[in-house]
Amino acid sequence: MEKKNVGLAKGLLSKIFSNTRKPEGFWGRMMVAGMNGGSHAAMASWGLGLVNIPTEGEILDIGCGGGANLARLMDRSPRANVTGVDYSVVSVEKSRKVNAAAIGKGRCKVLEASVSSLPFKDDTFGMATAFETVYFWPEIVKSFAEVRRVLMPGGKFLIVNEDDGLSGNNEKWEKMIEGMHTYTPGELETHLSAAGFRDITVHRDESKHWLCVTAVK
Ligand SMILES: C[S@@+](CC[C@H](N)C(=O)[O-])C[C@H]1O[C@@H](n2cnc3c(N)ncnc32)[C@H](O)[C@@H]1O
Numbered sequence: 001m002e003k004k005n006v007g008l009a010k011g012l013l014s015k016i017f018s019n020t021r022k023p024e025g026f027w028g029r030m031m032v033a034g035m036n037g038g039s040h041a042a043m044a045s046w047g048l049g050l051v052n053i054p055t056e057g058e059i060l061d062i063g064c065g066g067g068a069n070l071a072r073l074m075d076r077s078p079r080a081n082v083t084g085v086d087y088s089v090v091s092v093e094k095s096r097k098v099n100a101a102a103i104g105k106g107r108c109k110v111l112e113a114s115v116s117s118l119p120f121k122d123d124t125f126g127m128a129t130a131f132e133t134v135y136f137w138p139e140i141v142k143s144f145a146e147v148r149r150v151l152m153p154g155g156k157f158l159i160v161n162e163d164d165g166l167s168g169n170n171e172k173w174e175k176m177i178e179g180m181h182t183y184t185p186g187e188l189e190t191h192l193s194a195a196g197f198r199d200i201t202v203h204r205d206e207s208k209h210w211l212c213v214t215a216v217k
Helices: 003-020 025-035 038-048 068-076 089-098 100-104 140-150 170-176 185-194
Strands: 056-062 079-086 108-112 125-131 151-161 198-205 210-216
Touching (some): 003 025, 025 038, 025 089, 038 068, 038 210, 068 079, 068 089, 068 100, 079 089, 089 100, 089 108, 185 198, 185 210
Parallel strands (some): 056 079, 056 125, 079 108, 125 151
Antiparallel strands (some): 151 210
C-alpha cells in the first residue's frame, strides 16, 4: 500500500476505535453493540465470578457502555438495584434500551454522567464496577477517590480490564486511541491506594492477559 493510503487507513482506524473511549454517532452505535458481546462478555463473566456480589442494596456500574453488565449484575443479584452511568449519550441510550424492562420495574437506572463528578450522595453504593473503562478516566487518583466517595464504608470496587498492561499489545492501542492508558496491576494498586482504598486484591488470567482488581472502602 502507498504511504499516503497507509496513513489514511491508520487515521480511519483511529477514528473508529476512539469510539471505545467515548462512543459517538454511527461508529459509536456499532461499537456499543459490539461491546455487549464478543470477548467483553466472557471477560466480564470471568471478573464477576471472582467476587461476592452484594445480594441486595445498590450497585453502580461506571462507564456502562451498552448496558450488558447492568443486566449481568441484576441476574447475579436478583434483589439489588443497579445504576449505570456513562458520559456518552450513545452508551446511555443503548443501556436504557437493553435494560428497558428492568427500568420499567424500577430496578435499573441509567444516567449520563462522568466518573469525575458522580451525581450521588456519599456512601450510597454497596459495590461499584468498572469494566473496560478505567483506561480512559481522567486524573485517575481523583476518579478513584470519586468512586470511593459514593461507596458505603466496606463497599467494594471491582475493575475488570481485557489488557493487563503486560501483553505487549497495549502500546498499539494507546497509539491508536488518544488519551488511553493501559494500567499494569502495580499501577492500579498504587493509584487505588493513593485514593484511599484498602484490601486491594489482584486476579489475572495470565494466558489471556485479563486483569481483575478489587478494592474496599
Ligand atoms: C470500552 S467501553 C466499555 C463499556 C462497558 N463497560 C463494557 O465493558 O462493555 C468504555 C465506556 O466507558 C465510558 N467512559 C469512558 N470514560 C468515561 C468517564 N470519564 N466517565 C464515564 N464514562 C466513561 C465510555 O463512554 C464507554 O461507554
